[in-house]
Amino acid sequence: MNKRDFLRTALAGASGFAATADLLGAHAAIPTADLAGDEGFWAGIRGQFRVSPDYVNLENGFYCFQPEPVLAAYMEHVRAVNLEASHYMRTRKEADKVRVRTRLAALGGCAPEELALTRNTTESLDTVINGIDWRAGDEAVMANQDYGAMLDTFRMQARRHGIVNRLVDIPMHPASDEQIVGVYAAALTPRTRLLMIPHMVNITGQILPVRAVCDMAHARGVPVMVDGAHTFAQLEFRIEDLACDYFGASLHKWLSAPLGAGILYVRRDRIASLWPVFADDSVPNDDIRKLNHTGTHPAHTDLAIESAIEFHERIGTARKEARLRYLQRYWTDEVRGHPRIVLNTPAATRRACAIANVGIEGIAPSELARRLLDDHRIYTVAIDGAGVRGVRVTPQIYTTRAELDVFVQALKKIAA
Numbered sequence: 001m002n003k004r005d006f007l008r009t010a011l012a013g014a015s016g017f018a019a020t021a022d023l024l025g026a027h028a029a030i031p032t033a034d035l036a037g038d039e040g041f042w043a044g045i046r047g048q049f050r051v052s053p054d055y056v057n058l059e060n061g062f063y064c065f066q067p068e069p070v071l072a073a074y075m076e077h078v079r080a081v082n083l084e085a086s087h088y089m090r091t092r093k094e095a096d097k098v099r100v101r102t103r104l105a106a107l108g109g110c111a112p113e114e115l116a117l118t119r120n121t122t123e124s125l126d127t128v129i130n131g132i133d134w135r136a137g138d139e140a141v142m143a144n145q146d147y148g149a150m151l152d153t154f155r156m157q158a159r160r161h162g163i164v165n166r167l168v169d170i171p172m173h174p175a176s177d178e179q180i181v182g183v184y185a186a187a188l189t190p191r192t193r194l195l196m197i198p199h200m201v202n203i204t205g206q207i208l209p210v211r212a213v214c215d216m217a218h219a220r221g222v223p224v225m226v227d228g229a230h231t232f233a234q235l236e237f238r239i240e241d242l243a244c245d246y247f248g249a250s251l252h253k254w255l256s257a258p259l260g261a262g263i264l265y266v267r268r269d270r271i272a273s274l275w276p277v278f279a280d281d282s283v284p285n286d287d288i289r290k291l292n293h294t295g296t297h298p299a300h301t302d303l304a305i306e307s308a309i310e311f312h313e314r315i316g317t318a319r320k321e322a323r324l325r326y327l328q329r330y331w332t333d334e335v336r337g338h339p340r341i342v343l344n345t346p347a348a349t350r351r352a353c354a355i356a357n358v359g360i361e362g363i364a365p366s367e368l369a370r371r372l373l374d375d376h377r378i379y380t381v382a383i384d385g386a387g388v389r390g391v392r393v394t395p396q397i398y399t400t401r402a403e404l405d406v407f408v409q410a411l412k413k414i415a416a
């Protein structure tokens with residue numbers, strides 16, 4: 001199969017993208033803010049997803065499954081790589097990977113040479129934590145509300161190298177950005193060698209003022225690693241504008257790529273000093289590709305990332321962000337202030353987007369999640385830890401207002 005045939009096969013699923021293009025063409029003149037509440041438009045987008053009829057899925061924070069056109073393209077990529085097999089792996093895999101990386105860098109707002117493809121956020125951020133040349137007594141700062149896998153890796157470094165982990169608590173309803181910056185600043189000491197911060201807290205959906213924290217930390221000589229698992233392709237921003245040193249994200253979350261796709265950004269001048277977890281002497285020490293030599297891996301997934309970018313860019317991050325924030329506000333505004341319903345997500349519009357967390361006084365989170373699923377066919381996830389008690393609620397761009405109406409009625413009924 002020649003290169004053109006291969007590409008044609010791989011893009012066969014792309015015909016499904018045409019419907020999205022037509023829909024967008026018909027709505028091109030509508031301002032983003034108005035489009036956010038246009039149920040007709042978003043019903044068209046929903047038509048691009050195969051949604052389970054068994055329950056209302058409000059747990060898209062784990063995996064934002066692929067829309068049908070991306071899934072079709074993915075299947076074709078699997079077939080194409082399977083057909084070309086070793087020949088593809090030896091002759092074109094690397095060039096394809098570099099092309100995908102270039103597109104991801106353009107979407108993420110950084111130089112391609114500062115980006116590596118990984119399998120997920122865990123791999124990306126753990127590569128950094130494990131790659132630092134820690135000495136006994138070095139300190140790292142992070143939050144109790146950070147994701148567990150990275151906290152585990154920091155704890156392992158404490159056991160292995162004698163580092164000291166300083167954990168802060170992120171205020172759930174901050175009065176200002178300065179308050180959050182102050183919380184992190186108070187944990188820094190002359191021995192701090194890394195500060196980890198989530199761009200969006202996964203259990204509450206709170207968006208943190210990462211740029212301000214980076215500026216504060218850099219003024220004190222401390223590099224910053226940002227957990228962008230939930231912000232890449234959900235919020236409009238450029239990685240470079242965060243001014244962080246390291247950034248990791250999963251593409252199977254808000255980009256709706258197939259499972260097992262992620263990115264690691266390392267600022268150019270930080271690459272050389274990181275030790276790879278899997279060595280690769282064929283790559284220069286200041287080339288970021290030295291950090292993701294994980295052996296033979298599913299090359300078709302890398303190709304499908306490009307299909308996911310195509311679908312995502314047709315809608316555009318700004319439209320997606322506006323719709324997701326609209327959906328979150330649609331339901332949280334209905335229950336905020338209810339005497340027994342507790343929102344664990346800040347009320348300020350800019351401090352949250354798709355994700356919010358809600359609890360009901362006197363009901364354990366696991367029981368609330370169970371009743372929502374068993375009695376109302378609504379799927380959420382219970383969160384009970386790090387000062388947060390409630391269920392995490394994560395709509396996606398295919399979610400309808402009608403589904404959220406069902407959810408709000410269910411919450412009010414349970415609270416009553």
Ligand SMILES: Cc1ncc(COP(=O)(O)O)c(C=O)c1O
Pocket residue numbers: 061062120121122123146147149198200201202227229230250
């Ligand atoms: C904030 C945050 N960081 C990291 C991760 C880990 O993502 P993955 O399992 O894709 O590595 C998650 C997963 O939900 C997350 O919410």
